[in-house]
Amino acid sequence: MKNQRRAALLTSAVAAAVSIVAALTTTYALAVAAIGLAWIAGLAWAFLWARTVTADLRRIDRQTRRRRDDAAGRTTAATSATLATHSERLDQLSRDLYGVLVTVQRTPSLTVELDRLYDRTVDHGRPMPELGDWALTPSTLIWMLEQVATTPVRTILECGSGSSTIWFATALERRGGEGHVTALETSAEYAERTRRELERLGLAHRATVVDAPLVPTALSGRADQRWFDLTGLPELPPVDLLFVDGPIGGTGHEARYPAFPLLADRLAPGAVVVLDDTGRPDEARIVKHWSAEEHAGRRLRQIERLDRSVAFRSEPTT
Numbered sequence: 001m002k003n004q005r006r007a008a009l010l011t012s013a014v015a016a017a018v019s020i021v022a023a024l025t026t027t028y029a030l031a032v033a034a035i036g037l038a039w040i041a042g043l044a045w046a047f048l049w050a051r052t053v054t055a056d057l058r059r060i061d062r063q064t065r066r067r068r069d070d071a072a073g074r075t076t077a078a079t080s081a082t083l084a085t086h087s088e089r090l091d092q093l094s095r096d097l098y099g100v101l102v103t104v105q106r107t108p109s110l111t112v113e114l115d116r117l118y119d120r121t122v123d124h125g126r127p128m129p130e131l132g133d134w135a136l137t138p139s140t141l142i143w144m145l146e147q148v149a150t151t152p153v154r155t156i157l158e159c160g161s162g163s164s165t166i167w168f169a170t171a172l173e174r175r176g177g178e179g180h181v182t183a184l185e186t187s188a189e190y191a192e193r194t195r196r197e198l199e200r201l202g203l204a205h206r207a208t209v210v211d212a213p214l215v216p217t218a219l220s221g222r223a224d225q226r227w228f229d230l231t232g233l234p235e236l237p238p239v240d241l242l243f244v245d246g247p248i249g250g251t252g253h254e255a256r257y258p259a260f261p262l263l264a265d266r267l268a269p270g271a272v273v274v275l276d277d278t279g280r281p282d283e284a285r286i287v288k289h290w291s292a293e294e295h296a297g298r299r300l301r302q303i304e305r306l307d308r309s310v311a312f313r314s315e316p317t318t
């Protein structure tokens with residue numbers, strides 16, 4: 001295209017020069033023919049130039065459209081991602097709100113149940129420990145104390161001490177007969193606090209808090225698993241009720257998993273095992289592992305799903 005334009009321009013210039021010379025030499029016919037050729041060549045050059053400019057403009061237009069579409073695509077993708085994140089958050093929020101609604105709806109009946117539990121279990125005028133953020137929920141407490149009151153639970157073992165230790169000791173004392181709760185505790189300070197509380201309520205003979213810091217375990221396939229040091233745990237009669245509410249989350253992957261494999265041989269026939277905080281991903285996975293595994297000739301069958309915990313019954317595998 002460039003060469004054609006050059007040729008047209010050159011032809012036009014040469015023809016114009018020829019026409020001038022022809023006019024000066026009075027060769028008018030040649031001069032007219034040369035002027036005509038100069039015009040035609042000039043028009044051809046203008047036509048070719050216009051085509052080039054049009055092609056350039058089209059190319060620029062295509063590039064502009066492509067860039068605009070790319071930018072629009074990127075903006076749309078970013079907007080969709082933001083919308084998806086917001087919608088996920090809204091879903092989570094509505095799930096949380098539903099949880100709050102359920103709790104609020106259940107509060108009156110729970111309060112009545114707790115009142116009845118208080119009457120049935122506590123026979124002194126001293127205030128019992130609150131069920132704070134770290135403790136078990138009223139539903140789990142009511143369910144487990146019902147077990148103490150209505151079944152011959154004698155030996156209770158707890159992973160993680162606290163309000164639950166006091167409540168178990170109180171329930172065993174109120175029911176009378178044999179019965180003792182032993183709690184494994186990683187924090188020396190927290191163990192001491194629970195012991196002082198037991199003394200204050202005159203229940204020290206019903207409960208033992210064992211100092212049990214986290215130590216490495218020898219569980220196969222779980223090289224990094226740390227769990228309560230059992231060397232301080234005394235010989236106990238077979239355990240009728242095992243409450244797994246420790247170690248605290250965040251001390252390791254599936255921190256409470258070892259309770260079943262490491263304590264299975266201590267479980268009495270038909271023992272109840274309660275795992276707390278099963279709404280958390282780690283504990284939800286532990287429920288699945290325990291439901292599928294066998295240890296020391298025992299397996300666990302789920303018998304109750306409470307608001308935040310799951311209760312199992314230990315059964316022989318044969």
Ligand SMILES: C[S@@+](CC[C@H](N)C(=O)[O-])C[C@H]1O[C@@H](n2cnc3c(N)ncnc32)[C@H](O)[C@@H]1O
Nearest residue numbers: 134135136160161162163164187190245246248
């Ligand atoms: C979930 S708590 C156990 C609570 C106990 N089973 C109860 O229901 O009251 C697990 C561990 O957290 C620690 N813990 C309990 N309350 C705590 C608090 N208020 N602050 C810090 N750690 C606490 C203790 O070491 C305890 O063994």
